[in-house]
Amino acid sequence: MSSTSPCLTCGACCAFFRVSFYWGETQGAGGGVPDNLTEQCGPLRSCMSGTNNPAPRCTALLGDVGGAVRCTIYDNRPSPCRDFQRSGEDGQENADCDRARAAHGLPPLVLPPLPVEAETA
């Protein structure tokens, strides 16, 4: 999420996906992701706490999804969060962004083009 991004009034992907990554990204292994916000979810995998639940929500997410939200570890967030692009960023649609938003009752950021109306005489 960037400081000028519509992500700051969304947060849906932080409360939809399991956010897992190589354990070496955690602080205990020399990375930046705070250990106390992660849990082990495989032999060499960590995930953000709260995202490995049936109703995922990252414990680093502050605020209400669809309202004002903030990642409390933005500068130290793991690679899946850094790599995830919102729909419309760089002119590209991201179906996963749209899917996460839809799950929280939010419309896609990139709306489909309006149908062309037939001309009548």
Ligand code: SF4
């Ligand atoms: S679902 Fe899309 S718009 Fe919402 S926070 Fe994630 S990337 Fe941003």
Ligand code: SF4
């Ligand atoms: S670490 Fe931050 S960007 Fe990543 S899922 Fe959690 S709140 Fe969202």
